Amino acid sequence: MTALAADRVSQALARPESLPALPLAHWDELVRQARQSDLLARLAAVLDEKGVLEKIPSAPRAHLEAARVSALAQKETVVREVAHIRKALRTAGVEIVLLKGAAYVLGDLPAAHGRLFSDIDILVPKPALPDVESALMLSGWAGTHHDPYDQRYYRQWMHELPPLQHIERRTVIDVHHAILPETARLKPDAGKLLAASRALPGEAGLRILAPTDMVLHSATHLFHNEELSHGLRDLSDLDILLRHFSRQAGFWCELCERAAELDLRMPLHYGLRYAQRILDTPVPPEAMREASPKGRPESFTRWMDGLWLRALRPAHPSAALPFGSSARHLLFLRAHWLRMPPHLLAYHLAVKAARATHRDEKR
Amino acid sequence: MIVDDLSSQDLSQCLAGPGLRLRTGPFVAAIRSRLPAVAQGIALHYGAHPVEGADGFADFHVQLAAPRNLRRWLHPQVFFRLDGESPFKPLPADQAFPMLEWGLNWCISNLCHQYLTIHAAVVEKSGKALILPAPPGSGKSTLCAGLIHRGWRLLSDELALIDPASGQLTPLPRPVSLKNESIEVIRRFAPAAVFNPAVHDTTKGTVAHARPPAASVRRADEPARPGWVVLPRFSSGAQTRLTPLPKARALMQLADNAFNYGLHGDRGFETLAGLIENAGCYEFTYSRLEEAVEVFDELAGRA
Structure with a gap:
């Protein structure tokens, strides 16, 4: 029998101090798993913060340094891009709330260290959407999804505009008016998120979510996402946010209360459970208990553990557990189930399937 | 082994x-x-x-x-x-x-962004590296193959790996890729060169690789400091001509031929500026490889 595949990335992130002693053959797997998971630069940042980066053997250290160079360049791009967005929206007179990666960078949070970015996410009040969209278009952002069905999908059902891409810089912005689709089962009130958001000192017109809301958004995003190839990266964001904000007295209590207020106890439960299971995030037992769904049978929790603990492995063959891809498929369906009521879901999946067949025929 | x-x-x-x-x-x-x-x-x-x-x-x-x-x-x-x-x-x-x-x-x-990587051939003599940055078709690989069969050490015929911390060039001695007429030119110039059978109809035309000199492979862990940056241009029937290149233009040429200059930010600029500062910068036009090699041997001898 072969040894069970090891998730080297989670082990490394949870216990970075042990890495200088890691055998080279394990580094061989760790670097590949971390690269596939978009966590190589994050690992470098964590090792640097612990002061052990210099003690890593030179061959794997070169890959860590290389990943840091890319991540740093991306971070500078994000800062420049946010400046462009702010300039474009000045005339619209709308304050914008930065979400996820951009918020971590501009808010100078440790979750920005070694993070890679694909696009910029912002949150604005729903009534401001038309003004924001036209202001961005006047400054060179153009719609990417021109199909009438896609337009309807985004504008009627989703929580964001179709992604806008800048015609020269090719950067993409997602303009959100909520953190979950209009059609989702959970209904967190975006007004409450905006009301509690914090102004960024020295950055007029820019805001970020309150600490509790930032954690809840991170968990909500991960545990409603149909695409989990970066699931472990998102869980690592959550781990770092929790470790950082929980140094503030009363944080856990506030977090649980806010989750109840925003209808987000389910994603918080999963977030705390798997961050602790996978990345050793120090979550106090009271908070864990408080976030647990009441009256849910133990067997269901164990079944979900079986799915999530597989799906949140690094997306690399050397880390895959048996039935890992089945788990991802089931969670893909679950995410759709949570995002849309059954009749809409059936319609949406039928349109997607028909289009895929049509594309194959054309090819 | x-x-x-x-x-x-x-x-x-x-x-x-x-x-x-x-x-x-x-x-x-x-x-x-x-x-x-x-x-x-x-x-x-x-x-x-x-x-x-x-x-x-x-x-x-x-x-x-x-x-x-x-x-x-x-x-x-x-x-x-x-x-x-x-x-x-x-x-x-x-x-x-x-x-x-x-x-x-x-x-x-x-x-491998631990290096600032430039699309260039690099060869070395008496401890100083000759960097030949150029787009395909400029004759850099031909020149590189010519030089390494006349006593220059091969660092790379494709990739100049610059370590931003030391400013030195890291050797990467691998087969030298030759295209179309260059294959025959090198066969005649260096009959001892070892080639694999030419492959036809690639996106680059006919391609053959020449075996890197064993002496260069054995010295693969010896970095070299930059000596010259030379912009080669092969032009049929042209006179052999080496002319000084303004340093600002040489820097732009290196940046234009770099794979990851943008990623390195300020440090990338400082690395290239430091390299250019201490290197002789030239443009070089040639059609006869024998004469070309003499020019560079003389350049290395002068230093």
Whole structure:
């Protein structure tokens, strides 16, 4: 029998101090798993913060340094891009709330260290959407999804505009008016998120979510996402946010209360459970208990553990557990189930399937 | 252990099984392939290169494989995979060895941002590196092949790896890629040069690789400091001419030919500025390789 595949990335992130002693053959797997998971630069940042980066053997250290160079360049791009967005929206007179990666960078949070970015996410009040969209278009952002069905999908059902891409810089912005689709089962009130958001000192017109809301958004995003190839990266964001904000007295209590207020106890439960299971995030037992769904049978929790603990492995063959891809498929369906009521879901999946067949025929 | 120490049977078995851990300069590539063209190409070109043990660290895990469908027999093709993923489309099967070379270049230029990497040939004499940055078709590989068969040490014919911390060039001695007429030019110029059979109809035309000199491979862990930056241009019938190049233009040429200048930010500019500061910068036009080599020998002698 072969040894069970090891998730080297989670082990490394949870216990970075042990890495200088890691055998080279394990580094061989760790670097590949971390690269596939978009966590190589994050690992470098964590090792640097612990002061052990210099003690890593030179061959794997070169890959860590290389990943840091890319991540740093991306971070500078994000800062420049946010400046462009702010300039474009000045005339619209709308304050914008930065979400996820951009918020971590501009808010100078440790979750920005070694993070890679694909696009910029912002949150604005729903009534401001038309003004924001036209202001961005006047400054060179153009719609990417021109199909009438896609337009309807985004504008009627989703929580964001179709992604806008800048015609020269090719950067993409997602303009959100909520953190979950209009059609989702959970209904967190975006007004409450905006009301509690914090102004960024020295950055007029820019805001970020309150600490509790930032954690809840991170968990909500991960545990409603149909695409989990970066699931472990998102869980690592959550781990770092929790470790950082929980140094503030009363944080856990506030977090649980806010989750109840925003209808987000389910994603918080999963977030705390798997961050602790996978990345050793120090979550106090009271908070864990408080976030647990009441009256849910133990067997269901164990079944979900079986799915999530597989799906949140690094997306690399050397880390895959048996039935890992089945788990991802089931969670893909679950995410759709949570995002849309059954009749809409059936319609949406039928349109997607028909289009895929049509594309194959054309090819 | 070096590749020459393996029998051809051991080499093929290693490639077909756990993979050959081949060291080229600072990198170890774990290469897997059942294709005879890959085994033959490695035996021919990489004979003097070290082989690393299977229990160490490999920088790239690559595979060259035939597709698992009819294309295996009908117009056979070859895939390049990095860690299971195919970054490019398959090529006709006879291009398997060139594809290994291009694939390894791709790995380095896309992943190894610990270096500032420039598309350039680099050779060295008396401790000083001659950097020949140029787009394809400028005759840099021809010039590079000419120089390494007249006593210059090969660092690389494709990739100048600059360490931003030290400003030095890291050797990456690998086969020299020659195209079209250059193949015949080098055969005549250096009859001792060892080539694999030319591959026709690639995107670059006819391609043949020349084996890197064993002496250069043995000195792969000796970096070199920059000596000259020379912009070569081959022009049929042209007079041999070496003219000074303003430093600002030389810097722009290096930046234009860099793969990852943008990623390095301010540090990238400082690295190139430091390099240019201490290097002689020239433009060079040539049509006769003998004369070209004399010019550079004289340049190295003057220093």
